Amino acid sequence: MSTPGADAHHQWARLFVVPEQPGLPLQGRLRLAIVQPILEGRLPAGAAMPSSRELSRLLGLSRNTATAAYQQLIDEGFLEARARSGVFVARNARPASVGATPQASFGSGGGVAPDWGARVLRSLADAPTLTKPERWREVPFPFVYGTHDPELFPIEGFRECCMRSLARAQLAHWTPDFETDDVPDLIEQIRLHLLPKRGVFALKEEILVTVGAQQAFQLLADALLDERQRLGFEEPGHPHARNTFSLRRPRWVPVAVDGEGVVVDTLAPLDYLFVTPSHQSPTTATLTLTRREWLLRKAELANFVIIEDDYEAENLYEGAPMPALKSLDKSGRVVYVGSLSKSLSPAMRLGYIVAPRALIAELRLLRHAMVRHPSAFLQHAYALFISLGHHESHARRVNFVMQERVQQVARALRTHLPDFAFELPRGGASMWVNTPAWMDGAELAAIAQRHGVLIEPGDVFFQHPPYPCPHFRLRLSSIATERIDDGIAALAKAVDELAAARGARRT
The missing domain is CATH 3.40.640.10 (Type I PLP-dependent aspartate aminotransferase-like (Major domain))
Structure with a gap:
């Protein structure tokens, strides 16, 4: 049988979860863990908060961190301190507009909703474009565009310029x-x-x-x-x-x-x-x-x-x-x-x-x-x-690394996919690849994703794509140089799978 103190400890532990955000200081993450349940209505106005000592013990933080977070939230109007009583959620901590329950939504009251499909005059819903799966950053071999390169981002120079602008x-x-x-x-x-x-x-x-x-x-x-x-x-x-x-x-x-x-x-x-x-x-x-x-x-x-x-x-x-x-x-x-x-x-x-x-x-x-x-x-x-001079030095560094990656892609394609054709670009951060004529780039992209490889199928670049569309693009800004050979080797396995499937259909 649990004790009241143990129940309270369990309740606070479920309510206050310090997020994993390495770029945010610990005190900031603690503030976020407290503010979020207030804004979501899980901590109503007037609710008593654990003491700073209890909060620090619960979350394994120093008491100074907990005290500083409480003080800042008091200054910002989320919490209020009452003499000899403790710390409580402030009366106006949650905006009045945040009144709907999480389940409520517009248009759910039984009325007749507008037909937005008929009202929207310019839609791109069916337009072919470059897309990526939702959690594409977790895919091992992303030959796609869409993120900064942590190896190349000039963090010190850009931070310096932002700090100077804030002077x-x-x-x-x-x-x-x-x-x-x-x-x-x-x-x-x-x-x-x-x-x-x-x-x-x-x-x-x-x-x-x-x-x-x-x-x-x-x-x-x-x-x-x-x-x-x-x-x-x-x-x-x-x-x-x-x-x-x-x-x-x-x-x-x-x-x-x-x-x-x-x-x-x-x-x-x-x-x-x-x-x-x-x-x-x-x-x-x-x-x-x-x-x-x-x-x-x-x-x-x-x-x-x-x-x-x-x-x-x-x-x-x-x-x-x-x-x-x-x-x-x-x-x-x-x-x-x-x-x-x-x-x-x-x-x-x-x-x-x-x-x-x-x-x-x-x-x-x-x-x-x-x-x-x-x-x-x-x-x-x-x-x-x-x-x-940061822009110029960054461009030189990017060019050096991209040339290295292009050369690595070329070597990997010649090794693992020797029947694929390409021209070495003079610059940029991508390579256009021509497959054997029977192969469709979109079909290859779908299979390659199951092998942990993301490529950009060629059909999205055409207004009137042929079928099969024997092209795809490899972008090089989101994949590290040392991952390229393994990525092309995995792509070759996807090619083998597609070839086998086409052979089975032909028979």
């Missing part, structure tokens, strides 16, 4: 509401340090900061596209850009791609053309200088505008970089989209557009209607990151 003397540079503007320091760093490396020279009025390249596509789609516009798009091409543009329902014009990039000679009449000339997404082909010059000439002759996504342009392994299309543009026909965050972390969400000032002025108003402007704090911190 009292710097607050005036990023705390005001910028309305339609951007942080001037970041515009200057883009204009004077990043763009000249691509041969692009722009005025500050010709640059707009975006919430990643994805928002750049959305702004351009909203400003420039509708059902009347003919949009040329690489086939295969960038699925995220395709889906963003598709919301404005342009008239799609597939544009062929070969080993030298976009095929210019066969271009149909267009109003706009979206291209990824530096490292074509997904094939990694680099548009040759001859084709760049002919493409610009053709745009002038046929009166269309080019949207250049300078995809992974900084990730160059060797040789001189090919000049950006924008750097060769003499008539203002190229709208340039760049990213600041791809090699650092996809969560950073910083990009930019370079275009004639008349278009930038319109895009500023559109952006203001959506999000006003990207985080001014992040803009300021990243301006420091560039000015102090």
